[in-house]
Amino acid sequence: MKLVTGVIQPHRLDDVKSALEAAGIRGMTVSEASGYGRQKGHTEVYRGAEYTVDLVPKVRIEVLVGDADAPSVVDVVVNAAQTGKIGDGKVWTVPVDDVARVRTGEHGDAAL
Amino acid sequence: MELDTGATAWMLTSASLVLLMTPGLALFYGGMVRGKSVLNMMMMSFGAIAVTGVIYVLWGWSMSYGADVGGILGNPFDQFALQGAIYDEAGEFLIDDFGVPAIVGVGFQATFAIITVALISGAIADRVKFGTWMVFVALWVTFAYFPMAHMVWGGGLLSGDGPFVIGDAAPIDFAGGTVVHINAGAAALVLALVVGKRKGFGTEPMRPHNLTLVMLGAALLWFGWFGFNGGSAFTADGFAGLAWVNTTAATAAAVLGWLVVEKLRDGSATSLGAASGIVAGLVAITPAAGSVSPLGSLAIGVIAGGLSAWAVGLKFKLGFDDSLDVVGIHLVAGLWGTVSIGLLATETGLLYGGGINQLAVQAIIAVVAIAFAAIVTYILAIILKAVMGWRVSEEVEVNGIDLAVHGESAYEGLQSGSVIKEVRA
Numbered sequence: 001m002k003l004v005t006g007v008i009q010p011h012r013l014d015d016v017k018s019a020l021e022a023a024g025i026r027g028m029t030v031s032e033a034s035g036y037g038r039q040k041g042h043t044e045v046y047r048g049a050e051y052t053v054d055l056v057p058k059v060r061i062e063v064l065v066g067d068a069d070a071p072s073v074v075d076v077v078v079n080a081a082q083t084g085k086i087g088d089g090k091v092w093t094v095p096v097d098d099v100a101r102v103r104t105g106e107h108g109d110a111a112l
Numbered sequence: 113m114e115l116d117t118g119a120t121a122w123m124l125t126s127a128s129l130v131l132l133m134t135p136g137l138a139l140f141y142g143g144m145v146r147g148k149s150v151l152n153m154m155m156m157s158f159g160a161i162a163v164t165g166v167i168y169v170l171w172g173w174s175m176s177y178g179a180d181v182g183g184i185l186g187n188p189f190d191q192f193a194l195q196g197a198i199y200d201e202a203g204e205f206l207i208d209d210f211g212v213p214a215i216v217g218v219g220f221q222a223t224f225a226i227i228t229v230a231l232i233s234g235a236i237a238d239r240v241k242f243g244t245w246m247v248f249v250a251l252w253v254t255f256a257y258f259p260m261a262h263m264v265w266g267g268g269l270l271s272g273d274g275p276f277v278i279g280d281a282a283p284i285d286f287a288g289g290t291v292v293h294i295n296a297g298a299a300a301l302v303l304a305l306v307v308g309k310r311k312g313f314g315t316e317p318m319r320p321h322n323l324t325l326v327m328l329g330a331a332l333l334w335f336g337w338f339g340f341n342g343g344s345a346f347t348a349d350g351f352a353g354l355a356w357v358n359t360t361a362a363t364a365a366a367v368l369g370w371l372v373v374e375k376l377r378d379g380s381a382t383s384l385g386a387a388s389g390i391v392a393g394l395v396a397i398t399p400a401a402g403s404v405s406p407l408g409s410l411a412i413g414v415i416a417g418g419l420s421a422w423a424v425g426l427k428f429k430l431g432f433d434d435s436l437d438v439v440g441i442h443l444v445a446g447l448w449g450t451v452s453i454g455l456l457a458t459e460t461g462l463l464y465g466g467g468i469n470q471l472a473v474q475a476i477i478a479v480v481a482i483a484f485a486a487i488v489t490y491i492l493a494i495i496l497k498a499v500m501g502w503r504v505s506e507e508v509e510v511n512g513i514d515l516a517v518h519g520e521s522a523y524e525g526l527q528s529g530s531v532i533k534e535v536r537a
Contacts, residue, residue: 044319045374045378045379045380045382046319046320046382046384047384047385047388047421047424047425047437048374048377048378048421048424048425049425049428050378051317051319052317053317
Protein backbone atom coordinates (compact mmCIF):
# COMPACT_ATOMS: atom_id res chain seq x y z
CA MET A 1 0.00 0.00 0.00
CA LYS A 2 1.05 3.55 -0.67
CA LEU A 3 0.09 7.00 0.57
CA VAL A 4 -0.05 9.52 -2.24
CA THR A 5 0.22 13.07 -0.93
CA GLY A 6 -0.16 16.15 -3.08
CA VAL A 7 0.27 19.79 -2.19
CA ILE A 8 -1.52 21.71 -4.91
CA GLN A 9 -2.97 25.05 -5.84
CA PRO A 10 -6.30 25.51 -4.00
CA HIS A 11 -8.16 26.40 -7.19
CA ARG A 12 -7.22 23.04 -8.78
CA LEU A 13 -8.87 20.99 -6.03
CA ASP A 14 -12.19 20.45 -7.78
CA ASP A 15 -10.52 19.25 -10.98
CA VAL A 16 -8.23 16.90 -9.07
CA LYS A 17 -11.18 15.49 -7.15
CA SER A 18 -13.18 14.90 -10.35
CA ALA A 19 -10.21 13.29 -12.07
CA LEU A 20 -9.62 10.95 -9.13
CA GLU A 21 -13.28 10.00 -9.07
CA ALA A 22 -13.14 9.27 -12.80
CA ALA A 23 -10.09 7.08 -12.15
CA GLY A 24 -12.06 5.05 -9.61
CA ILE A 25 -10.56 6.47 -6.43
CA ARG A 26 -13.37 6.55 -3.89
CA GLY A 27 -11.97 8.70 -1.11
CA MET A 28 -9.35 11.18 -0.08
CA THR A 29 -8.48 13.53 2.76
CA VAL A 30 -8.19 17.24 2.06
CA SER A 31 -6.69 19.83 4.35
CA GLU A 32 -5.77 23.47 4.08
CA ALA A 33 -2.04 24.00 4.15
CA SER A 34 0.36 26.86 3.79
CA GLY A 35 3.93 26.93 2.71
CA TYR A 36 6.36 28.23 0.18
CA GLY A 37 8.64 26.94 -2.52
CA ARG A 38 10.02 28.67 -5.56
CA GLN A 39 6.81 30.70 -5.78
CA LYS A 40 7.73 32.67 -2.61
CA GLY A 41 5.07 34.79 -0.90
CA HIS A 42 3.42 38.07 -1.74
CA THR A 43 3.15 41.55 -0.22
CA GLU A 44 0.11 43.14 1.40
CA VAL A 45 -0.27 46.80 2.33
CA TYR A 46 -2.30 48.01 5.32
CA ARG A 47 -2.50 51.79 5.82
CA GLY A 48 0.75 52.13 3.94
CA ALA A 49 2.62 49.50 5.98
CA GLU A 50 3.89 46.79 3.68
CA TYR A 51 4.01 43.22 4.93
CA THR A 52 5.49 40.26 3.14
CA VAL A 53 3.41 37.17 3.50
CA ASP A 54 5.88 34.31 3.09
CA LEU A 55 3.42 31.45 3.39
CA VAL A 56 1.09 30.91 0.49
CA PRO A 57 -2.18 29.02 0.91
CA LYS A 58 -2.18 25.51 -0.55
CA VAL A 59 -4.36 22.43 -0.36
CA ARG A 60 -2.97 19.09 0.77
CA ILE A 61 -4.67 15.95 -0.51
CA GLU A 62 -3.95 12.46 0.76
CA VAL A 63 -5.03 9.26 -0.93
CA LEU A 64 -4.34 5.68 0.21
CA VAL A 65 -3.98 3.26 -2.70
CA GLY A 66 -2.77 -0.21 -3.51
CA ASP A 67 0.86 -0.54 -4.66
CA ALA A 68 -0.11 -1.13 -8.30
CA ASP A 69 -2.35 1.95 -8.51
CA ALA A 70 0.12 4.45 -7.03
CA PRO A 71 1.94 5.56 -10.23
CA SER A 72 -1.28 6.14 -12.15
CA VAL A 73 -2.86 8.05 -9.26
CA VAL A 74 0.17 10.32 -9.12
CA ASP A 75 -0.19 10.96 -12.85
CA VAL A 76 -3.89 11.70 -12.49
CA VAL A 77 -3.22 14.26 -9.76
CA VAL A 78 -0.35 15.87 -11.68
CA ASN A 79 -2.36 16.17 -14.87
CA ALA A 80 -5.40 17.61 -13.12
CA ALA A 81 -3.48 20.05 -10.90
CA GLN A 82 -1.09 21.38 -13.52
CA THR A 83 -1.29 24.98 -14.71
CA GLY A 84 2.33 25.25 -15.81
CA LYS A 85 3.06 28.19 -13.54
CA ILE A 86 5.40 28.38 -10.55
CA GLY A 87 3.53 27.30 -7.43
CA ASP A 88 1.69 24.29 -8.85
CA GLY A 89 2.99 22.15 -5.99
CA LYS A 90 4.30 18.60 -5.62
CA VAL A 91 2.99 15.06 -5.40
CA TRP A 92 4.82 12.23 -3.66
CA THR A 93 4.36 8.63 -2.63
CA VAL A 94 5.42 6.85 0.54
CA PRO A 95 5.01 3.19 1.52
CA VAL A 96 2.43 2.33 4.16
CA ASP A 97 2.84 -0.65 6.54
CA ASP A 98 -0.79 -1.23 7.32
CA VAL A 99 -4.22 0.38 7.04
CA ALA A 100 -7.24 -0.42 9.21
CA ARG A 101 -10.86 0.51 8.50
CA VAL A 102 -12.29 1.78 11.77
CA ARG A 103 -15.89 0.70 11.10
CA THR A 104 -15.13 -2.97 10.38
CA GLY A 105 -11.67 -3.56 11.75
CA GLU A 106 -10.47 -4.85 8.35
CA HIS A 107 -6.75 -4.56 7.65
CA GLY A 108 -4.57 -4.22 4.57
CA ASP A 109 -5.89 -3.98 1.01
CA ALA A 110 -9.40 -4.81 2.21
CA ALA A 111 -9.43 -1.57 4.18
CA LEU A 112 -8.63 0.64 1.17
CA MET B 113 -40.18 77.07 27.22
CA GLU B 114 -42.84 74.73 25.90
CA LEU B 115 -41.97 71.10 25.18
CA ASP B 116 -41.17 70.48 21.50
CA THR B 117 -41.93 66.83 20.93
CA GLY B 118 -40.34 66.76 17.46
CA ALA B 119 -37.06 68.17 18.74
CA THR B 120 -37.19 65.86 21.77
CA ALA B 121 -37.75 62.82 19.58
CA TRP B 122 -34.79 63.76 17.40
CA MET B 123 -32.52 64.34 20.39
CA LEU B 124 -33.44 60.98 21.95
CA THR B 125 -32.75 59.39 18.57
CA SER B 126 -29.45 61.23 18.26
CA ALA B 127 -28.33 60.14 21.72
CA SER B 128 -29.11 56.54 20.81
CA LEU B 129 -27.22 56.87 17.51
CA VAL B 130 -24.14 58.27 19.26
CA LEU B 131 -24.18 55.48 21.85
CA LEU B 132 -24.16 52.98 18.97
CA MET B 133 -20.89 54.51 17.76
CA THR B 134 -18.89 52.99 20.59
CA PRO B 135 -19.83 49.36 19.85
CA GLY B 136 -19.18 50.35 16.22
CA LEU B 137 -15.74 51.55 17.26
CA ALA B 138 -15.20 48.24 19.05
CA LEU B 139 -15.78 46.44 15.73
CA PHE B 140 -13.65 48.94 13.80
CA TYR B 141 -10.75 48.54 16.22
CA GLY B 142 -11.37 44.85 16.92
CA GLY B 143 -11.02 43.88 13.27
CA MET B 144 -7.74 45.78 13.01
CA VAL B 145 -5.89 43.93 15.76
CA ARG B 146 -4.60 40.38 15.64
CA GLY B 147 -7.06 37.56 16.30
CA LYS B 148 -5.47 36.74 19.63
CA SER B 149 -6.39 40.12 21.11
CA VAL B 150 -9.69 41.09 19.49
CA LEU B 151 -11.76 40.53 22.63
CA ASN B 152 -9.49 42.73 24.73
CA MET B 153 -9.67 45.46 22.09
CA MET B 154 -13.46 45.33 22.04
CA MET B 155 -13.64 45.17 25.82
CA MET B 156 -11.71 48.43 26.06
CA SER B 157 -14.64 50.12 24.28
CA PHE B 158 -17.31 48.30 26.26
CA GLY B 159 -15.40 49.03 29.46
CA ALA B 160 -15.38 52.71 28.51
CA ILE B 161 -19.17 52.59 28.14
CA ALA B 162 -19.59 51.02 31.56
CA VAL B 163 -17.22 53.26 33.51
CA THR B 164 -18.18 56.51 31.80
CA GLY B 165 -21.88 55.70 31.91
CA VAL B 166 -21.72 55.43 35.70
CA ILE B 167 -19.48 58.46 36.21
CA TYR B 168 -21.46 60.68 33.89
CA VAL B 169 -24.63 60.58 35.98
CA LEU B 170 -22.63 60.97 39.21
CA TRP B 171 -20.34 63.92 38.41
CA GLY B 172 -19.74 64.01 34.63
CA TRP B 173 -22.71 66.20 33.77
CA SER B 174 -22.06 68.51 36.70
CA MET B 175 -18.36 68.91 35.82
CA SER B 176 -19.29 69.70 32.20
CA TYR B 177 -22.33 71.92 32.60
CA GLY B 178 -22.57 72.70 36.33
CA ALA B 179 -21.63 75.97 38.01
CA ASP B 180 -18.43 77.36 36.46
CA VAL B 181 -15.14 77.14 38.36
CA GLY B 182 -12.53 79.48 36.84
CA GLY B 183 -13.63 78.84 33.26
CA ILE B 184 -11.95 75.41 33.44
CA LEU B 185 -14.59 73.06 34.80
CA GLY B 186 -18.02 72.78 36.30
CA ASN B 187 -18.42 72.18 40.02
CA PRO B 188 -18.83 68.40 40.41
CA PHE B 189 -21.02 68.86 43.51
CA ASP B 190 -23.33 71.44 41.93
CA GLN B 191 -25.49 68.85 40.18
CA PHE B 192 -23.98 65.67 41.65
CA ALA B 193 -26.02 62.61 40.64
CA LEU B 194 -28.08 64.97 38.46
CA GLN B 195 -29.60 66.79 41.46
CA GLY B 196 -31.29 69.85 40.00
CA ALA B 197 -30.59 68.78 36.43
CA ILE B 198 -33.92 67.05 35.85
CA TYR B 199 -36.82 68.92 37.51
CA ASP B 200 -37.61 72.55 38.28
CA GLU B 201 -38.89 73.76 41.67
CA ALA B 202 -42.43 72.84 40.72
CA GLY B 203 -41.41 69.26 39.99
CA GLU B 204 -41.84 69.67 36.23
CA PHE B 205 -39.17 68.53 33.79
CA LEU B 206 -36.69 71.30 33.01
CA ILE B 207 -36.98 72.28 29.34
CA ASP B 208 -34.03 73.82 27.44
CA ASP B 209 -34.12 76.70 24.94
CA PHE B 210 -34.97 74.29 22.12
CA GLY B 211 -37.99 72.81 23.89
CA VAL B 212 -36.10 69.63 24.79
CA PRO B 213 -36.12 68.31 28.38
CA ALA B 214 -32.75 68.88 30.04
CA ILE B 215 -32.49 65.21 30.98
CA VAL B 216 -32.45 64.32 27.26
CA GLY B 217 -29.42 66.59 26.89
CA VAL B 218 -27.71 64.72 29.73
CA GLY B 219 -28.13 61.46 27.85
CA PHE B 220 -26.91 62.98 24.59
CA GLN B 221 -23.78 64.44 26.22
CA ALA B 222 -22.98 61.24 28.12
CA THR B 223 -22.63 59.37 24.83
CA PHE B 224 -19.98 61.88 23.68
CA ALA B 225 -17.87 61.34 26.77
CA ILE B 226 -18.09 57.56 26.22
CA ILE B 227 -16.96 57.55 22.59
CA THR B 228 -14.17 60.06 23.21
CA VAL B 229 -12.32 58.03 25.82
CA ALA B 230 -12.96 54.81 23.88
CA LEU B 231 -11.21 56.34 20.84
CA ILE B 232 -7.93 56.49 22.78
CA SER B 233 -7.80 52.71 23.24
CA GLY B 234 -6.68 52.18 19.63
CA ALA B 235 -3.29 53.71 20.42
CA ILE B 236 -2.43 51.09 23.03
CA ALA B 237 -3.89 47.92 21.52
CA ASP B 238 -2.77 44.41 22.47
CA ARG B 239 -0.61 45.25 25.46
CA VAL B 240 -2.17 46.94 28.50
CA LYS B 241 -3.67 45.64 31.72
CA PHE B 242 -7.46 45.82 31.61
CA GLY B 243 -7.63 47.12 35.19
CA THR B 244 -5.27 49.99 34.44
CA TRP B 245 -7.35 50.90 31.40
CA MET B 246 -10.58 50.95 33.41
CA VAL B 247 -9.04 53.24 36.03
CA PHE B 248 -7.57 55.42 33.28
CA VAL B 249 -11.04 55.79 31.74
CA ALA B 250 -12.44 57.06 35.03
CA LEU B 251 -9.56 59.49 35.59
CA TRP B 252 -9.34 60.71 32.01
CA VAL B 253 -13.01 61.56 31.56
CA THR B 254 -12.91 63.32 34.94
CA PHE B 255 -9.74 65.38 34.46
CA ALA B 256 -9.52 65.73 30.67
CA TYR B 257 -12.92 65.25 29.02
CA PHE B 258 -15.33 67.00 31.39
CA PRO B 259 -13.12 70.11 31.76
CA MET B 260 -12.63 70.30 27.98
CA ALA B 261 -16.38 69.93 27.40
CA HIS B 262 -16.94 72.68 29.96
CA MET B 263 -14.32 74.97 28.43
CA VAL B 264 -15.72 74.62 24.91
CA TRP B 265 -19.43 73.95 25.34
CA GLY B 266 -20.17 74.86 28.95
CA GLY B 267 -19.33 78.56 28.75
CA GLY B 268 -15.66 78.18 29.76
CA LEU B 269 -12.34 79.50 28.44
CA LEU B 270 -12.58 78.09 24.92
CA SER B 271 -16.19 79.14 24.32
CA GLY B 272 -17.62 82.36 22.94
CA ASP B 273 -17.70 83.63 26.54
CA GLY B 274 -13.95 83.10 26.98
CA PRO B 275 -10.96 85.33 26.19
CA PHE B 276 -10.25 83.90 22.73
CA VAL B 277 -12.69 86.05 20.79
CA ILE B 278 -11.13 88.30 18.15
CA GLY B 279 -13.45 90.90 16.63
CA ASP B 280 -16.56 89.09 15.45
CA ALA B 281 -14.80 85.71 15.46
CA ALA B 282 -15.64 83.44 18.40
CA PRO B 283 -14.33 79.86 18.72
CA ILE B 284 -16.38 77.36 16.71
CA ASP B 285 -16.53 73.69 17.63
CA PHE B 286 -19.87 72.40 16.40
CA ALA B 287 -19.75 68.78 17.57
CA GLY B 288 -16.33 68.08 19.01
CA GLY B 289 -13.24 68.84 16.93
CA THR B 290 -11.43 69.98 20.07
CA VAL B 291 -13.47 68.28 22.80
CA VAL B 292 -13.58 64.87 21.15
CA HIS B 293 -10.96 64.43 18.44
CA ILE B 294 -8.04 66.69 19.35
CA ASN B 295 -8.58 65.69 22.97
CA ALA B 296 -8.54 61.94 22.23
CA GLY B 297 -5.84 62.24 19.56
CA ALA B 298 -3.42 64.14 21.79
CA ALA B 299 -4.12 61.73 24.65
CA ALA B 300 -3.46 58.81 22.29
CA LEU B 301 -0.07 60.21 21.29
CA VAL B 302 0.99 60.73 24.91
CA LEU B 303 -0.29 57.32 25.99
CA ALA B 304 1.43 55.52 23.10
CA LEU B 305 4.70 57.15 24.18
CA VAL B 306 4.29 56.37 27.90
CA VAL B 307 3.04 52.81 27.40
CA GLY B 308 5.62 51.95 24.74
CA LYS B 309 5.64 49.79 21.64
CA ARG B 310 4.16 46.36 21.16
CA LYS B 311 6.74 43.61 21.06
CA GLY B 312 7.66 43.21 17.42
CA PHE B 313 6.39 46.63 16.31
CA GLY B 314 7.90 47.50 12.96
CA THR B 315 9.53 44.09 12.52
CA GLU B 316 6.75 41.51 12.79
CA PRO B 317 3.67 41.69 10.58
CA MET B 318 0.63 42.87 12.54
CA ARG B 319 -1.98 42.68 9.86
CA PRO B 320 -5.64 43.35 10.67
CA HIS B 321 -7.23 40.00 11.40
CA ASN B 322 -10.72 40.74 10.09
CA LEU B 323 -11.32 43.58 7.65
CA THR B 324 -15.03 42.76 7.34
CA LEU B 325 -15.43 43.72 11.01
CA VAL B 326 -13.51 46.92 10.30
CA MET B 327 -15.88 47.86 7.47
CA LEU B 328 -18.95 47.02 9.53
CA GLY B 329 -17.57 49.16 12.33
CA ALA B 330 -16.87 52.06 9.99
CA ALA B 331 -20.42 51.83 8.64
CA LEU B 332 -21.86 51.93 12.17
CA LEU B 333 -19.66 54.90 13.02
CA TRP B 334 -20.94 56.79 9.97
CA PHE B 335 -24.54 55.94 10.87
CA GLY B 336 -24.03 56.96 14.49
CA TRP B 337 -22.35 60.18 13.41
CA PHE B 338 -25.67 61.48 12.08
CA GLY B 339 -26.68 61.72 15.71
CA PHE B 340 -23.30 63.15 16.66
CA ASN B 341 -23.42 65.99 14.13
CA GLY B 342 -27.13 66.15 13.33
CA GLY B 343 -27.96 66.09 17.04
CA SER B 344 -25.51 68.90 17.72
CA ALA B 345 -28.06 71.26 16.19
CA PHE B 346 -30.02 70.42 19.40
CA THR B 347 -33.29 70.44 17.52
CA ALA B 348 -34.89 68.97 14.42
CA ASP B 349 -34.55 71.75 11.87
CA GLY B 350 -32.73 72.86 8.72
CA PHE B 351 -29.54 73.32 10.71
CA ALA B 352 -29.63 69.61 11.60
CA GLY B 353 -30.28 68.85 7.95
CA LEU B 354 -27.29 70.96 6.87
CA ALA B 355 -25.09 69.12 9.38
CA TRP B 356 -26.37 65.78 8.02
CA VAL B 357 -25.59 66.66 4.40
CA ASN B 358 -22.24 68.24 5.26
CA THR B 359 -21.33 65.11 7.22
CA THR B 360 -22.10 62.84 4.31
CA ALA B 361 -20.46 65.09 1.70
CA ALA B 362 -17.20 65.38 3.64
CA THR B 363 -17.09 61.67 4.43
CA ALA B 364 -17.69 60.59 0.86
CA ALA B 365 -14.98 62.97 -0.35
CA ALA B 366 -12.58 61.72 2.33
CA VAL B 367 -12.96 58.13 1.14
CA LEU B 368 -11.94 59.25 -2.35
CA GLY B 369 -9.07 61.33 -0.95
CA TRP B 370 -7.69 58.40 1.02
CA LEU B 371 -8.07 55.91 -1.84
CA VAL B 372 -6.34 58.17 -4.37
CA VAL B 373 -3.33 58.66 -2.09
CA GLU B 374 -3.18 54.93 -1.47
CA LYS B 375 -3.53 53.99 -5.10
CA LEU B 376 -0.73 56.34 -6.10
CA ARG B 377 1.57 55.45 -3.20
CA ASP B 378 0.91 51.76 -2.52
CA GLY B 379 -0.66 50.53 -5.74
CA SER B 380 -4.04 49.44 -4.38
CA ALA B 381 -7.23 51.09 -3.21
CA THR B 382 -7.87 49.04 -0.07
CA SER B 383 -10.93 48.28 2.04
CA LEU B 384 -9.04 49.37 5.15
CA GLY B 385 -8.28 52.64 3.36
CA ALA B 386 -11.96 53.18 2.56
CA ALA B 387 -12.97 52.46 6.16
CA SER B 388 -10.22 54.75 7.45
CA GLY B 389 -11.19 57.50 5.00
CA ILE B 390 -14.74 57.33 6.33
CA VAL B 391 -13.52 58.02 9.84
CA ALA B 392 -11.08 60.76 8.75
CA GLY B 393 -13.88 62.57 6.92
CA LEU B 394 -16.30 62.22 9.83
CA VAL B 395 -13.68 63.56 12.23
CA ALA B 396 -12.77 66.57 10.09
CA ILE B 397 -16.36 67.69 9.46
CA THR B 398 -17.33 67.32 13.13
CA PRO B 399 -16.34 70.83 14.27
CA ALA B 400 -17.36 72.44 10.98
CA ALA B 401 -20.68 70.79 10.11
CA GLY B 402 -22.75 73.76 11.25
CA SER B 403 -20.75 76.59 9.73
CA VAL B 404 -19.66 75.53 6.25
CA SER B 405 -21.45 74.86 2.96
CA PRO B 406 -21.75 71.43 1.36
CA LEU B 407 -19.14 72.57 -1.17
CA GLY B 408 -16.82 73.54 1.67
CA SER B 409 -17.50 70.15 3.25
CA LEU B 410 -16.29 68.40 0.11
CA ALA B 411 -13.00 70.34 0.35
CA ILE B 412 -12.66 69.55 4.07
CA GLY B 413 -13.34 65.86 3.41
CA VAL B 414 -11.03 65.27 0.45
CA ILE B 415 -8.14 66.99 2.22
CA ALA B 416 -8.85 65.11 5.47
CA GLY B 417 -8.76 61.77 3.64
CA GLY B 418 -5.52 62.53 1.83
CA LEU B 419 -3.87 64.09 4.87
CA SER B 420 -4.67 61.18 7.19
CA ALA B 421 -3.65 58.61 4.58
CA TRP B 422 -0.26 60.31 4.60
CA ALA B 423 -0.15 60.84 8.38
CA VAL B 424 -0.63 57.18 9.32
CA GLY B 425 2.92 56.53 8.08
CA LEU B 426 4.44 58.99 10.55
CA LYS B 427 4.50 56.52 13.45
CA PHE B 428 6.97 54.31 11.63
CA LYS B 429 9.22 57.27 10.77
CA LEU B 430 9.03 58.74 14.28
CA GLY B 431 9.04 55.39 16.06
CA PHE B 432 5.95 55.44 18.27
CA ASP B 433 3.42 52.62 18.28
CA ASP B 434 0.05 54.34 17.89
CA SER B 435 -1.26 50.93 16.99
CA LEU B 436 -4.50 51.80 15.20
CA ASP B 437 -3.61 55.35 14.12
CA VAL B 438 -5.65 57.40 16.56
CA VAL B 439 -3.11 60.21 16.10
CA GLY B 440 -2.94 59.94 12.32
CA ILE B 441 -6.71 60.06 11.99
CA HIS B 442 -8.30 61.76 15.01
CA LEU B 443 -5.58 64.28 15.91
CA VAL B 444 -4.61 65.12 12.33
CA ALA B 445 -8.13 65.25 10.85
CA GLY B 446 -9.46 66.86 14.05
CA LEU B 447 -6.85 69.61 13.77
CA TRP B 448 -7.55 70.10 10.09
CA GLY B 449 -11.30 70.25 10.67
CA THR B 450 -10.93 72.74 13.49
CA VAL B 451 -8.62 75.01 11.51
CA SER B 452 -10.57 74.60 8.24
CA ILE B 453 -13.41 76.57 9.80
CA GLY B 454 -11.15 79.62 9.68
CA LEU B 455 -10.92 79.20 5.93
CA LEU B 456 -14.34 77.88 4.97
CA ALA B 457 -16.93 79.15 7.47
CA THR B 458 -19.50 80.87 5.28
CA GLU B 459 -19.91 83.81 7.64
CA THR B 460 -16.39 84.45 8.97
CA GLY B 461 -13.98 82.28 6.93
CA LEU B 462 -10.95 83.71 5.14
CA LEU B 463 -12.01 82.34 1.75
CA TYR B 464 -15.46 83.92 2.18
CA GLY B 465 -14.01 87.38 2.81
CA GLY B 466 -14.19 87.09 6.60
CA GLY B 467 -10.56 88.01 7.14
CA ILE B 468 -7.99 86.26 9.27
CA ASN B 469 -9.69 86.49 12.67
CA GLN B 470 -11.60 83.18 12.60
CA LEU B 471 -8.51 81.34 11.39
CA ALA B 472 -6.48 82.78 14.26
CA VAL B 473 -9.16 81.90 16.83
CA GLN B 474 -9.42 78.34 15.53
CA ALA B 475 -5.63 77.88 15.59
CA ILE B 476 -5.48 79.17 19.16
CA ILE B 477 -8.20 76.87 20.52
CA ALA B 478 -6.63 73.92 18.71
CA VAL B 479 -3.24 74.58 20.31
CA VAL B 480 -4.76 75.13 23.77
CA ALA B 481 -6.77 71.92 23.42
CA ILE B 482 -3.67 69.91 22.43
CA ALA B 483 -1.63 71.33 25.29
CA PHE B 484 -4.35 70.74 27.87
CA ALA B 485 -5.06 67.17 26.73
CA ALA B 486 -1.38 66.26 26.48
CA ILE B 487 -0.44 67.60 29.91
CA VAL B 488 -3.40 66.07 31.77
CA THR B 489 -2.97 62.73 30.00
CA TYR B 490 0.76 62.65 30.70
CA ILE B 491 0.25 63.23 34.42
CA LEU B 492 -2.44 60.53 34.63
CA ALA B 493 -0.39 58.10 32.55
CA ILE B 494 2.78 58.33 34.64
CA ILE B 495 0.85 58.08 37.91
CA LEU B 496 -0.85 54.91 36.65
CA LYS B 497 2.48 53.58 35.37
CA ALA B 498 3.95 53.94 38.87
CA VAL B 499 0.93 52.72 40.84
CA MET B 500 -0.65 49.98 38.70
CA GLY B 501 1.66 49.48 35.71
CA TRP B 502 0.42 49.59 32.13
CA ARG B 503 1.92 46.55 30.47
CA VAL B 504 0.99 42.90 30.61
CA SER B 505 3.97 40.54 30.65
CA GLU B 506 5.80 39.89 27.41
CA GLU B 507 4.65 36.27 27.54
CA VAL B 508 1.00 37.33 27.75
CA GLU B 509 1.47 39.81 24.93
CA VAL B 510 2.99 37.20 22.64
CA ASN B 511 0.58 34.40 23.50
CA GLY B 512 -2.43 36.70 23.26
CA ILE B 513 -4.02 38.97 25.80
CA ASP B 514 -7.54 37.57 25.42
CA LEU B 515 -6.84 34.26 27.09
CA ALA B 516 -4.56 35.60 29.81
CA VAL B 517 -6.59 38.66 30.78
CA HIS B 518 -10.19 37.73 29.98
CA GLY B 519 -10.04 33.94 30.16
CA GLU B 520 -11.58 33.66 26.69
CA SER B 521 -10.62 33.21 23.07
CA ALA B 522 -12.54 34.81 20.23
CA TYR B 523 -12.30 32.03 17.71
CA GLU B 524 -12.56 28.27 17.99
CA GLY B 525 -9.59 26.34 16.71
CA LEU B 526 -9.02 22.61 16.80
CA GLN B 527 -9.41 21.77 20.46
CA SER B 528 -10.70 19.18 22.86
CA GLY B 529 -11.71 19.43 26.46
CA SER B 530 -14.51 18.72 28.85
CA VAL B 531 -16.89 20.67 31.04
CA ILE B 532 -15.34 21.01 34.48
CA LYS B 533 -18.21 22.71 36.21
CA GLU B 534 -21.29 24.20 34.58
CA VAL B 535 -21.61 27.19 36.87
CA ARG B 536 -19.00 28.32 39.29
CA ALA B 537 -20.58 28.99 42.64
